Amino acid sequence: MDPVLRVEGLSKRYPRQSGLGSFQAVSDVSFELEPGGILGFLGPNGAGKTTTMKCILGLLAPSSGRIGVFGRPPASREARRRMGYIPENPDYEDSFTPEEYLSFFASMRHIPWSRGDSARMLGRVGLENWGRARIRRLSKGMRQKLSLALALQGSPELLVMDEPTGGFDPLARKEFRDMILEENARGAACFLSSHILSDIETICSRALILAGGRVVREGSMSELLSSQNRHRISYRKPGAGNAEELVELADLQAAIDRIRSSGGEIEAVGREILSLEEVFLSATSGGEAR
Amino acid sequence: MSTIRAFALMTLKGLTRRRTFWGIALVTLIALAGIGSIPSYDVTGEGRFMIDMGLFGIEIGSLLLAIGLASNMFPRDRESRSVMPLLAVPLSRTQYVLGRFAGAALVQTAAIMVWCACLGLILAVNGYYVPEAMLPASILLVAEGWFLLAVVLFFSFWTSPPLNAPLTLLLFIVCQMTPAQFSGLLPGAERVMDALRMLLPRMDVFHIKDPVAHRIPVPTAYFLLASVYGLAYTSFMLSLAIAVFRRRDLK
Amino acid sequence: MTAGLLALMLVLGQSPPDGHGHGTDDAHGDAAIDSAEFGSDRHLHPPGEENHGTEWFFSQPWATPERWRFMARDSVVLASAAAGILMLSGLRRRK
Numbered sequence: 001m002d003p004v005l006r007v008e009g010l011s012k013r014y015p016r017q018s019g020l021g022s023f024q025a026v027s028d029v030s031f032e033l034e035p036g037g038i039l040g041f042l043g044p045n046g047a048g049k050t051t052t053m054k055c056i057l058g059l060l061a062p063s064s065g066r067i068g069v070f071g072r073p074p075a076s077r078e079a080r081r082r083m084g085y086i087p088e089n090p091d092y093e094d095s096f097t098p099e100e101y102l103s104f105f106a107s108m109r110h111i112p113w114s115r116g117d118s119a120r121m122l123g124r125v126g127l128e129n130w131g132r133a134r135i136r137r138l139s140k141g142m143r144q145k146l147s148l149a150l151a152l153q154g155s156p157e158l159l160v161m162d163e164p165t166g167g168f169d170p171l172a173r174k175e176f177r178d179m180i181l182e183e184n185a186r187g188a189a190c191f192l193s194s195h196i197l198s199d200i201e202t203i204c205s206r207a208l209i210l211a212g213g214r215v216v217r218e219g220s221m222s223e224l225l226s227s228q229n230r231h232r233i234s235y236r237k238p239g240a241g242n243a244e245e246l247v248e249l250a251d252l253q254a255a256i257d258r259i260r261s262s263g264g265e266i267e268a269v270g271r272e273i274l275s276l277e278e279v280f281l282s283a284t285s286g287g288e289a290r
Numbered sequence: 291m292s293t294i295r296a297f298a299l300m301t302l303k304g305l306t307r308r309r310t311f312w313g314i315a316l317v318t319l320i321a322l323a324g325i326g327s328i329p330s331y332d333v334t335g336e337g338r339f340m341i342d343m344g345l346f347g348i349e350i351g352s353l354l355l356a357i358g359l360a361s362n363m364f365p366r367d368r369e370s371r372s373v374m375p376l377l378a379v380p381l382s383r384t385q386y387v388l389g390r391f392a393g394a395a396l397v398q399t400a401a402i403m404v405w406c407a408c409l410g411l412i413l414a415v416n417g418y419y420v421p422e423a424m425l426p427a428s429i430l431l432v433a434e435g436w437f438l439l440a441v442v443l444f445f446s447f448w449t450s451p452p453l454n455a456p457l458t459l460l461l462f463i464v465c466q467m468t469p470a471q472f473s474g475l476l477p478g479a480e481r482v483m484d485a486l487r488m489l490l491p492r493m494d495v496f497h498i499k500d501p502v503a504h505r506i507p508v509p510t511a512y513f514l515l516a517s518v519y520g521l522a523y524t525s526f527m528l529s530l531a532i533a534v535f536r537r538r539d540l541k
Numbered sequence: 542m543t544a545g546l547l548a549l550m551l552v553l554g555q556s557p558p559d560g561h562g563h564g565t566d567d568a569h570g571d572a573a574i575d576s577a578e579f580g581s582d583r584h585l586h587p588p589g590e591e592n593h594g595t596e597w598f599f600s601q602p603w604a605t606p607e608r609w610r611f612m613a614r615d616s617v618v619l620a621s622a623a624a625g626i627l628m629l630s631g632l633r634r635r636k
Contacts, residue, residue, distance in 0.1 A: 014541070054540065054541075057374075057377075057378040058377075058378070059374065059377060059378060059539070059540040060539045060540065060541070061539060075382070075383075077382065080378070080379050080380065080382075083378075083379060084379065085374075085375055085378040085379050087371060087374045087375055087378070089371065090371065090372075090374075090375060091370040091371050091372050092370075092372050092375075093304050093370075093372055095304060095307040095308075096300075096303070096304065100303070104296060104297075104299070104300040105379075105380055107292070107293075107296030107299075108293050108296045108297055108300075108380035108381060109379070109380045110292065110293070147375065150375060150379075151375075151379075160378075384627075492611070492612075492615075495608065495612060512609075515609060515612045515613060515616075516612060518612075518616050519612040519615060519616045521616075522615065522616040522617075522619040522620045522623070523615075523619055525619070525620060525623040526619040526620070526622055526623045526626075528623070529622070529623035529624075529626040529627045529630075530626060532626075532627060532630065533626050533627070533629075533630035536630050536631070537630070
């Protein structure tokens with residue numbers, strides 16, 4: 001099956017503000033998002049995540065490389081029609097109401113839309129009582145919810161989300177995660193950039209870590225979280241209860257022999273499961289390339 | 291086309307909620323009322339002073355509206371980032387420029403028509419005859435207004451609003467000049483000035499205040515040709531704006 | 542405001558607020574009717590009655606055949622240039 005999103009050798013250089021020379025924001029980034037997948041996009045500030053996202057959305061022209069959204073250029077009508085986007089820190093014309101925004105976006109997308117559809121969509125994202133309020137009265141989190149409503153309009157096949165839960169409280173974050181999983185169950189592929197690692201860990205099937213404009217780690221969540229080298233040995237010490245020991249793969253056999261020879265009883269040996277935070281920190285601090 | 295129409299309506303709604311629009315519209319109306327209250331020393335008793343000054347006031351009003359409405363449309367969208375969700379999903383850049391232009395042009399046209407109707411009313415209230423050529427004159431004012439709007443929109447993609455206003459004003463003043471007046475600005479370099487004038491639009495073609503005020507019949511073909519000229523210049527400026535915007539990265 | 546409009550009018554060369562001014566543009570073409578319009582020979586037209594025929598219109602410098610020609614020529618050139626610019630910038634972007 002063709003990927004929903006394919007990025008091949010994407011590079012982007014920006015001219016420096018001084019006008020002299022340029023700097024490389026993104027360098028040779030490649031990845032794919034399969035239909036129905038949820039890809040988490042991680043990286044420290046300035047890693048090039050937003051630049052990559054804007055190239056995918058057709059807001060920035062890549063310096064080199066190719067991007068295909070449903071096999072088409074990102075700025076094409078067909079690609080845009082099948083995509084929903086939640087920007088980071090969204091802002092809207094503040095004299096409008098959420099209902100008006102939904103109605104105008106529906107007209108621009110050629111989606112038949114009624115006031116009842118607006119009420120349903122706003123109810124779904126938790127803005128049921130704010131449909132006719134001016135956007136200037138909405139909090140940051142509420143504007144984020146409006147972005148979500150606009151992105152979900154017309155049941156897109158790809159959702160591109162840039163820090164979508166930034167303004168959310170814990171309850172709203174949980175509701176957001178549930179909604180993304182619902183959309184994914186419907187068949188939508190999701191590309192999610194976030195600094196909130198627990199969100200990525202909970203809902204993403206794959207993740208990609210960017211540092212210094214390059215991909216430094218990529219894989220399924222289970223691949224990323226299970227350490228290839230470190231193993232945990234659980235054993236019972238004679239007369240001293242349970243104990244655990246973390247050893248490198250090269251030292252594993254020697255450690256088992258040592259525990260046994262000292263009278264210990266091995267209960268389990270398995271790969272160390274890391275948290276996504278540990279993986280993120282080790283990948284981004286070491287600058288380790290995949 | 292329906293996408294542009296929907297975005298134009300959204301633009302129209304947004305612009306009519308801005309204080310800038312109502313401020314300019316009301317100040318122009320007050321100025322027109324002021325012109326109506328000045329005693330006319332016109333021996334002919336035909337209110338020529340009122341028509342001439344009134345149409346000129348409307349022209350200035352449409353210039354101010356073009357600057358007030360269009361100079362910060364894109365800069366505002368870019369700074370508030372409201373342009374991102376628009377361009378990322380439902381709109382192409384061409385549709386964005388055309389929709390914004392069409393929305394602002396509708397607002398400006400409505401304002402010019404209301405001002406012209408008010409001028410007619412002021413003439414009638416003062417007991418003067420309302421010339422038939424007021425309608426074509428107002429159509430030419432609309433054509434001139436659209437051109438100014440397209441100029442301001444074009445400038446807005448590469449200058450800041452504070453620079454946009456004086457640039458547009460300068461262009462407006464220079465473009466009112468006939469080639470003879472323009473080349474007279476720099477004596478000794480007439481040829482250069484003539485060549486430069488050829489590149490600038492001839493906004494003096496929209497000036498039919500005199501014949502309207504003097505109730506002189508102006509051939510319909512002239513109105514039509516001047517309107518077509520205005521529309522051609524407007525489409526040229528819009529195509530430049532689209533070309534600039536298409537190449538622009540939205541960081 | 543009115544004073545501002547008057548000042549702008551002067552800058553832009555508008556006609557002065559008397560009944561028969563034709564603007565600085567028109568100064569050259571009015572010789573034939575000047576005597577009829579100004580000075581002791583000033584006359585009054587009843588409201589609603591046309592003052593002059595189209596002959597007067599075509600005697601104005603802004604209604605000369607040259608002006609008609611450039612409006613027609615420039616309209617064609619500008620419309621074609623607009624189409625060309627749109628096409629070229631579209632092709633460039635697709636590349």
